Amino acid sequence: MDLAFIIVFGLMVGSFLNVCIYRIPRGESIVFPRSHCPKCNYQLKAWENIPVLSFILLGGRCNSCKTRISYQYIIVEVLTALIFILMYDRFGLTGEFVVSVFLLSLLVIITFIDLDHQIIPNKLLLVCLIPTAYILILDSLKGPGIFSGILSHIWGALGLGLGFLFIGLFGEFIFKKESMGMGDVKYAALIGLILGWQKGLLASAIAFFSATILLIIFLLLGKVSLGQRVPFGPFLSLGVFVTILWGSNIIHWYLKFLY
Numbered sequence: 001m002d003l004a005f006i007i008v009f010g011l012m013v014g015s016f017l018n019v020c021i022y023r024i025p026r027g028e029s030i031v032f033p034r035s036h037c038p039k040c041n042y043q044l045k046a047w048e049n050i051p052v053l054s055f056i057l058l059g060g061r062c063n064s065c066k067t068r069i070s071y072q073y074i075i076v077e078v079l080t081a082l083i084f085i086l087m088y089d090r091f092g093l094t095g096e097f098v099v100s101v102f103l104l105s106l107l108v109i110i111t112f113i114d115l116d117h118q119i120i121p122n123k124l125l126l127v128c129l130i131p132t133a134y135i136l137i138l139d140s141l142k143g144p145g146i147f148s149g150i151l152s153h154i155w156g157a158l159g160l161g162l163g164f165l166f167i168g169l170f171g172e173f174i175f176k177k178e179s180m181g182m183g184d185v186k187y188a189a190l191i192g193l194i195l196g197w198q199k200g201l202l203a204s205a206i207a208f209f210s211a212t213i214l215l216i217i218f219l220l221l222g223k224v225s226l227g228q229r230v231p232f233g234p235f236l237s238l239g240v241f242v243t244i245l246w247g248s249n250i251i252h253w254y255l256k257f258l259y
């Protein structure tokens with residue numbers, strides 16, 4: 001029963017994230033007007049606005065002008081529901097669940113705006129500070145320590161921010177053009193602040209690893225050329241997602257492997 005509710009709630013949140021992904025970069029309000037077809041402006045009726053189901057019922061087309069609706073809508077809805085299921089499985093119905101789905105929902109918006117427009121809006125990074133503040137308050141209650149508690153998060157923000165700035169400048173020097181945007185640098189600093197330096201480092205490692213693999217596959221398929229700007233935000237988001245789910249296990253395993 002709980003799970004069915006989580007899935008439906010996740011799909012509904014995913015549907016709202018689609019609205020944010022489409023409207024925020026265009027400077028439109030995310031509340032008004034009601035959802036409409038981007039092509040013919042046809043306003044969706046309630047039954048045409050049900051996550052996943054409407055897409056299937058309408059055959060993936062606008063009911064008025066029959067323009068194809070992007071698969072991205074259904075992908076975002078299913079992905080969000082999946083995030084909700086996995087976080088529920090990981091944390092149960094706790095404060096940690098609420099914070100992680102709030103944070104990851106924002107990361108879904110950032111990811112798809114970066115994919116569509118190659119930008120990470122500052123506004124969204126600022127909204128991320130709300131769940132981040134909750135995490136920082138919880139962690140600062142755990143008491144002092146050089147790299148644990150609140151200090152770990154500050155080191156994380158500084159380390160990842162400066163690290164990505166350095167990589168960006170280095171890339172610019174090698175390729176003679178911008179390779180890592182300031183959006184990515186700010187996003188990395190935020191992730192360091194959220195996760196602390198150990199888990200922040202793990203999330204960046206996952207991001208670089210997955211980006212490299214995907215880049216090699218795309219180069220082999222001839223889909224991208226060397227030196228072309230590839231949005232890095234989505235890989236950082238993936239890194240955060242994997243780290244929230246399995247970060248502690250991976251770090252324990254890695255330390256045991258070392259010593």
Ligand SMILES: [Zn+2]
Nearest residue numbers: 037040062065
């Ligand atoms: Zn239409």
